[in-house]
Amino acid sequence: MAGSHGSMHSKIILVFLLFNLWTLDGQIYIRIPNTPGVSNMLTYGSQRRISTYNSSLLCKVDFIRMKVKKYFSARISRYPNSTSSFQLSCLTSGGNICPNSGPPRKLNYQTSTGLSILYLNARSVKAFVPLDGNPSCKICKLTILQQLVYRRSYDVVSICETWLNDTVLSSEILTGYNIYRKDRTGKTGGGVLIAVKIDIRSNHRFDLEREQITLVAIELFKDSSKPVILYTFYHPDPGPDDLNLLNHSLQQSSEMACMVLVGDFYFPSIKWSLDESTSTSLGGTVEEEAFSDLMEDNFLRQFIKGPTHIAGNKLDLLLCNFSEVIDHVSTTSPLQNEFPSDHYLVDFFVRLKFKRSKCVRCKMYDYKRADFDDLRSCLQLLPSDMLHSDDVDIYWSWWKDLFLAAVAECVQ
DSSP states (O other): OHHHHHHHHHHHHHHHHHHEEEEOSSOEEEEOOOOTTSOSEEEEOSSOEEEOOOHHHHTTSSEEEEOOSSSSOSOOOOOOGGGOOSOHHHHHTTSSOOTTOOSOOOOSSOGGGEEEEEEEEOSOSSOEEEETTEEEEEEEHHHHHHHHHHHHTOSEEEEEOOOOOTTSOGGGTOTTEEEEEEOOOSSSSOOEEEEEETTSEEEEOGGGOOTTSEEEEEEEEOTTSOOEEEEEEEOOSOOHHHHHHHHHHHHTSOTTOEEEEEEEOOOTTOOBOTTSOSBOOTTOOHHHHHHHHHHHHTTOEEOOOSOSBTTSOOOEEEEESOTTTEEEEEEEOTTTSSSOOSBOEEEEEEEOOOOOOOOOOOOOOOGGGOOHHHHHHHHHTSOOOOOOOSOHHHHHHHHHHHHHHHHHHHOO
16 A cells, blocks of 8 residues: 555656646755655755646645745746737737837826817828838828727717728728718719717718718717717818808707817818907908808807918818817827828817806895995095096096995995
């Protein structure tokens, strides 16, 4: 029996060695309970490798005691990402991979209270551009767009000049987003697109679109919030007919509907007010007059400050009929953004939930408890000689101060 016990424990020890549990610089001690024919303490030399263990085998051993001098002192060699041989552009096209993502983007607003939206004029999302300025290595702009959208996790993406056609499927553009698009048919260029995250309820408003103009209209819904109608409009050939059709579409919405209109209107010479919120192009071209009428008829205000094109013109506009809804509007020049285009990128936030304002307390006179006889006496004793001046505001200020002083004395 002693020989059989010794053989069994020898097999257990052999299995432990074969399983390669840990890499240790010190010695490993395994103590086995008092068993005839087997040494009470077995010692193995340093630098034994054991990687995993089997709990069913450990139940036969009293305990394992390890005496370790250092913990993983050996260096682990690795290859830097710059020397990798895999195709990075192919990996990022999968839709959920972003190279060098860095720390998460810190936003100064809560996306649970609204929608974060990106607008850009793509000048073709399917074109190939040099990668890192190297003409021999090119990357598709669609891949760059996917990296930009996935890294910043926008709720909605609005694009003008997509240059798409029926050879590109909507499922290939942005995975995880519902795509609403209108491509230009018959010739290259043009086209608009709106992408909405699949977890945000959205509805395509075909009734607000017009066949003769490049326009996509959708309605966005969030829990316990007022819906928002988002228009994306591309105006390549200035003409009053296109603006009249757009105005008719806006008029079809409900009077209380929140409308957000964004797009390339191509009005480089239009005049704006000092805060750039309203058009002041009175006596301008027919197209500029039609655009001014569109803004006035629908109570629209413009929210982008500064130019939106590398030539210094304001071509892209952000319009809304509820000024308190639009927040955190920012533009990024082509030299600063990661997407190659001659237009600026526009970030903005549509606020759907608002905090209740705090109650404002103010003191008021209780005229029910006033002593009007005393008040009349005080007013009769006021000096009759007034300051000599031709400015009526000075007389008004003088009389007001005297009257309020009498009120403060006679009214509690």
